[in-house]
Amino acid sequence: MDLSQDEIPAVKDLTIDNITENVHLINSRCPDPRLKYIMERLVSHVHDFARETRLSTSEWMTGLNFLKAVGQISSDVRQETILLSDIIGLSLLVDSIDHPKPPASTEGTVLGPFHTHEAQPEPNGGSISHDPDGEPCLVLCTAKDTSGKPIEKVKIDIWETDSKGFYDVQYPDREGPDGRAVMESDSDGIFWFKAIVPVPYPIPHDGPVGKLLKLLKRHPYRPSHMHFMFEKPGYDHLITALYLRDDPYETSDAVFGVKETLVVALGTVDAEQAEKYGVKEGGKLMTYDFVLVSDDEARKLREENAMKAMEGLGRRMKLYNGLPVPDVD
Amino acid sequence: MDLSQDEIPAVKDLTIDNITENVHLINSRCPDPRLKYIMERLVSHVHDFARETRLSTSEWMTGLNFLKAVGQISSDVRQETILLSDIIGLSLLVDSIDHPKPPASTEGTVLGPFHTHEAQPEPNGGSISHDPDGEPCLVLCTAKDTSGKPIEKVKIDIWETDSKGFYDVQYPDREGPDGRAVMESDSDGIFWFKAIVPVPYPIPHDGPVGKLLKLLKRHPYRPSHMHFMFEKPGYDHLITALYLRDDPYETSDAVFGVKETLVVALGTVDAEQAEKYGVKEGGKLMTYDFVLVSDDEARKLREENAMKAMEGLGRRMKLYNGLPVPDVD
Structure with a gap:
């Protein structure tokens, strides 16, 4: 870093009206054009926000203390920063920008704060949930490309809560991962597994984000859903979820994730399926055909x-x- | 909190183009009109920022991890959130909005992250710094109103670094406050004390804010200055500082605080002053007449x-x- 003064633009006597251009000026020496542009838009919006609200010193301090609390409650298993982004609609927005979907493909939705990297691999037919109180649910899916061709060897991360609405990581005394698995589609693009029927649950609301929701008179609930994340070289990363039809929170998801194309009505396992998949006849059945977009197609659209x-x-x-x-x- | 569905506006199928209005809609039940307005502007600006930069998922995650790190390094004695606000010019902006100054009054500037509430009271003539390596500096000041009338019993918080450029709280093994004091103006509006000549210093740059400055090719230095904060019922809270003329960082303060009216040239203690104030002749002298704005005047202007x-x-x-x-x- 060269600190010689003659290289640095002079800034002094800054006011409400000239501070923004001067912060841009001093940031203009940033060698990375993308970071420079991001900072320029960020500073402009933060300053306009303060000018348009006439933000008071006391409100500013409340805001900084809020951000501090969001950082401090965060840990490896609690992502309060993601929660904050989720409840102001930023997560949904960023996913929509970064992963545009052509009409025939599966829509994406929010990742949420509960994805982990410790899920164990499961072969087709494996059980991803070991909660004895959960209602069994057979899940039959395919992964195909936009032309309808099956895609094999897609890595699929799946995660859901237990029957009480908690993810494994929310139990301080848990022994290992549960309610999650990593699967792989077979040569017909098929992947299937045994899970439990998802239930609605509140996002963690005992921290600063929960306090904010309360002040806004918003409930912290997410409708019943199961998360899916698809990865395969050559295909755009797909982060999505399936939601259950007629959930009480279908139209008021605290994190704005529900899309009509991702809402499914559960079916019933028939006799043939029961025998083929080794589950009880009459049990719950969830089916979905996921359609992945190629990297090229996604990049072009983006x-x-x-x-x-x-x-x-x-x-x-x-x-x-x-x-x-x-x-x- | 009433969770009955019919009261909550329905939001579903959110896209890049409709997410903002829908977040506003679900926040519209907030009973506090000020918080509702602040959230509306905040959400609009955060969303516009993402849309105008086409923020990628990876950049979003980098940003969230940055905010998390800012929160996590913060403590009672390290205010990284204030530092962040300082280096993007937000602190200076908010102070300018909240504490407008009519022409004849003393300008405000950034509070910075090193004000504490543990400074000890000192009578006129007291020493606020006990650093044996500091260059002694006699400080003679007055506090007056905009009509030139002295104001007595103003509470004045003063803080500065030691000769190495560190505040007391930056020493983990410190025994108590130093380089800071709380004084009171006398019936002539006068307050005076013995300090040391301020030195330039870097803001703490071993954390996430320091990393950001480095990426932006900005230095972390603040020009030499001494902080002053004035409080008296009936007068607008004045947070300000005096800067030394010809400091190498006078026009590139990392936190945008320097204003020409707050820059002072140090004088020299003459024989009469030396005797009157009990200091050495020929030593450094700093003088300033602070002008406070009444609450009414400030409120009207604001x-x-x-x-x-x-x-x-x-x-x-x-x-x-x-x-x-x-x-x-």
Whole structure:
């Protein structure tokens, strides 16, 4: 870092009206054009927010203390920062921007704060939940591309709560992962497993995010759902979930995740299925055909959408590693 | 909290284009009009930031991890959230909004992260620094109102670093407060004390804020200064600082605090002063006449400025506890 003064733009006597351009000025030496653009938009929006609300010193301090509390309650198994992003709709928005879906493909939704990297591999037919109080649910799925061709060897991360609405990591005395598994689709794109019927549950609301929801008179509930995450080289990362039809929170998900195309009505296991899959006849059945988008297709759509959005900003932009930055050449 | 579904606006199938209005909708039941307005502007700006940058999932996660680290390094004696606000110019902006100054009064500046509530009272003539390596500096000040009348019994919080550029709280093994004191102006508005000549110093840059500054190619230095905070019922809270003329960082303060009216050239203690104040002739001398604004004057100016800024937003606004909210009646 060169600290010689003649290289640094002079900033002094800053006011409500000139502070923003001067922060941009001193940040303008950032060598990474993407970080520079992100900081420019961030600083502009943070400053406009303060100017438009006439933010008081006491409100500012309340906000900083809130952010501090969000960081401090976070741990390896509690992601309060993600929760905060979830309840203001930012997570859904970022996923929609980064993973655009052509019409025929499966929509994405929020990752949520409970994905872990410790789920164990399960072969087709395995059980992902060992909660004796859960209502058994046979899950039969396929993974295909947008032309309808099965995709084999997709890595599929699946996670759900137990029958009480808690993820494994929410139990301080748990012995290991449960309610989660990593599967792989077979040569017909099929993956299937035994799970339990998802239940609605509140997001953790004993921390700062829960306090904020209460002040906003919002409930902390998520409708019943099961998470799925798909990864395979050549395909766009798909983070999604299936929601149960007619859940009491279907239209008021605390984290804005529900999409009509991801809502499923549970079926019933018939005699043939019961024998084929080794489960009880009459039990619950969830089926879904997931459609993955190729990396190329997703990138093309993402870049088209980006350049279209940039037109509205009224400045010359270009893509840098696929993401917009000002075109200053 | 009433969870009956018919009261809650339905939100589902949210997209890049409709998420913002729907988050506003579900937040619209907030009973506090000020919090509702703050959340509305916050959500709009956060969403616009993501849309204008086409924020990627990986950048989003980097940002959340950064905020988490900012919270986690914070403690009673380390205010990383304030530092973050400082280096993006938000602190200076909020102080300017909340404490407007009529022309004849002393300008405010950033509080910074090192004010504490444990400074000891010192009578006029007391020593606020006990660092044997510091260069002694006699400080002679007055506190007056905008009509030039002395104000007595103003509580004045003063704090500065030691000669190495560290505040007392930055020493884990310190025995008690040093480099800080709380004084009171006498019936002539005078307060005076013995201090040391301030030195430039870097803000703490071994944490996430320091990392960000480095990525932005910014240095972490603040020019030499001494902090002052004035409190007296009937007068607007004044948070300010005096900066030394010709400091190498005068025009590139990492936290944007320097204002020309707050820059002072140190003088020299003459024979008469040496005898009167019990210090060495030829030593350093700092003098300043602070001018405080009355609560009424500050409030009037703050509210005028607020309503003027609101005109630019193109919506009908009113003041609620002195702060703007939409006028929905």
